[in-house]
Every structure is written in C-alpha cells, then in structure tokens.
Amino acid sequence: MFESVGLRDTVIQAQIDQLTEKLPDLPNRLASFFILANAHAELGEFDQAIKYCRQIIEMGSDPIEAHLNLGLFCMNAGRNEEAIAAYNTVLELDPENSPAYNNLGTLFEQNEQPQLAKTSYEKALQIDPSLAMSHFNLARLYMGSGRIDSAMLAYRKTIELDPEYVPAYYRMSQIFQMSGDNHEAIIVLEALLKVRPDLKEAQAEIKNLTMEMEQERPKVSVQMPPRTAKSDKSIDPRYFYNQAVMLIQKQRYREAIVDFERALKLKPNYLNAIIGLGAMYQNLGEYEVAIDQYKRALAIDPEHSGTHNNLAINYYTVRQYKLAIEHADKAKALGFRVQQAFMDELAKYR
Secondary structure, three states: OHHHHHHHHHHHHHHHHHHHHHHHHOOOHHHHHHHHHHHHHHOOOHHHHHHHHHHHHHOOOOHHHHHHHHHHHHHHOOOHHHHHHHHHHHHHHOOOOHHHHHHHHHHHHHOOOHHHHHHHHHHHHHHOOOOHHHHHHHHHHHHHOOOHHHHHHHHHHHHHHOOOOHHHHHHHHHHHHHOOOHHHHHHHHHHHHHHOOOOHHHHHHHHHHHHHHHHHHHHHHHHOOOOOHHHHHHHOHHHHHHHHHHHHHOOOHHHHHHHHHHHHHHOOOOHHHHHHHHHHHHHOOOHHHHHHHHHHHHHHOOOOHHHHHHHHHHHHHOOOHHHHHHHHHHHHHOOOOOOHHHHHHHHHHO
C-alpha cells in the first residue's frame, strides 16, 4: 500500500523535474505552469504551487479559475490573508461565485470571525442553495454558538443534498449522543452505512452505543434511586459528558477535561469520555498524556479505528515514528480514512 504511494510521488516529482528543466524552451508555458502548480499541490508543496499560480495570473489566463486555485493553495499553506485577497478578487470578477463565498467563510471562521463567516456561508447559499458544504459549515457555526436545533436542521439539509456527506452523519449522531438519545444516534449511523457500508468506524460506533444502552438499562430500572432533576445530574455520566462537549464547542478545553473526568468517576469505562480526554490533551499540546488516554481507550475497544488514527498523529508528533506507522496502518485496515498527506509523511520513516 505504502510503496504505491511512494511510487506515485516519485512519478509526480519526475514530472516536475522534467518540466522545470525544459520550461525555458516550451512553446506553451501557461499549460506547463498549470501542471507544475497542481503537481506541487499534490505533493503538499503549496508555496511552490502558489508561485506558479501567480505566474499563471500574470499571464492573464482565466483569472477567476486562477484566483480560485490561488485561494485554495494559500488556505492549505496557512496564508489566510492572501487567500482572502484571492477570493475577494474572484468576487470582484464574478459576484455570484458561491465557492468563493464558502471558502471565505471558512477563512473567517479560522480567523475567529464567526459573524463574517456566517454572512459568507449565507451569501453562498443565496447564490446556490444546493451547496451542501455551506449548509454543513453553517451547522458547525450553529453548534459553536449553542444553537443545536438550527445545527440539526442544517446537517439534515446537507445530507438531503448530498447523501454521501459522511461528516454530517457523524455530527448528527453526536448531537443525539449529547442529549442522551443513543437510539437516535444509532439510527443516523445506520442510515450512513446504507450509503457507505464500508465505514468500519460507523460500525464500531454503533457497537459502542449499543453496549452503552445495554449497560445503562438495568441501572435505570433497578439500581437508580428515585429520579429528580437535581439527582439526575449528579449520577448520570452522560450529563457531564454532554457538558464537556458543549465546552469543546467553545474551545474551553481545560474545563471540558474536568467534566470528562467527572463522567469517568461515575463510569470508569466510558469510552467516548476517555477518547474525549485524549482529544483535549492533544489540543492543548500535551501529547504524552493524550497518548496515555488513547491507549486506555484501546484497552476497552482494540478496534476503534479513530483512536488508532489519533494515536498515530500523537506518536508522530513526539517522533515515535515506528508506533505512528503501526497505528496509522491499523486505522486504515479498520476502515478509517487516514489523511493521505499524513500517510505520505510517514512514508519517509518506513
């Protein structure tokens, strides 16, 4: 599997080298710049891709497409202000360009300007109501501001427009889990598997949720004391888990850790809470602690593909490349879509 990736990169690099060498003598330099820009982008060399894209723009060919590509390359390179300038140029040339508005929304979101992001996504949808990605992006904004009902409607619209938009199913499932409705969460994941039966991650999540429901059933009917609104919060680990998820949406990771820990005191093998802890420590840059939490999760479910992927990322970050490769391969074997750029990076250490 990995050798083929290395071979592909070798072929692309050979194409780049050949074109670069012959460039001064080529009759159609514009086509060559286009090929070079996309080849460098394919290898993740976005600064080089940007250089050739700017040369295409200077030659005056299809400025709308060229600036769209420039914006995309700048986004991937983390050069957000340049990306914003590129998309604004697109909109000067084509005020009805919905992809430009959508990508501007993403950039504003990254720059922590949620109102500008919302306006951009809404403008994209005014132009093209069928743009599933903008509905999905709006849903993410709604979640961040606590507008759960609006987020749910936007995720449903995303799926209606694009039944294979996998992240929308996972986000809807998460909302139901936040409300303690694992049954509805499972229904959403089962709907996903009808269009993508290959997703082992979804299969594993259904298994985990089913186990949680089975474990909780006797507690509700036999062991729990008389329920009141106050006592529910003190004895139900899902309450603290849901609180943690809401804090994550506001990027309050330290506070989320406290609530995940409270959930785990009530239910020590609460898999999603353990994974949540790992994610929080990872977000805070405490990678060794994150690794410990992910290993703890795998002790409960050794085939949780997302956790293998997260472990791979953290092992890579702390330069334990052999273990990073091992867990990335395991995640992929279990059906997780490991980012190709990450697999390509790991190829250097095989």
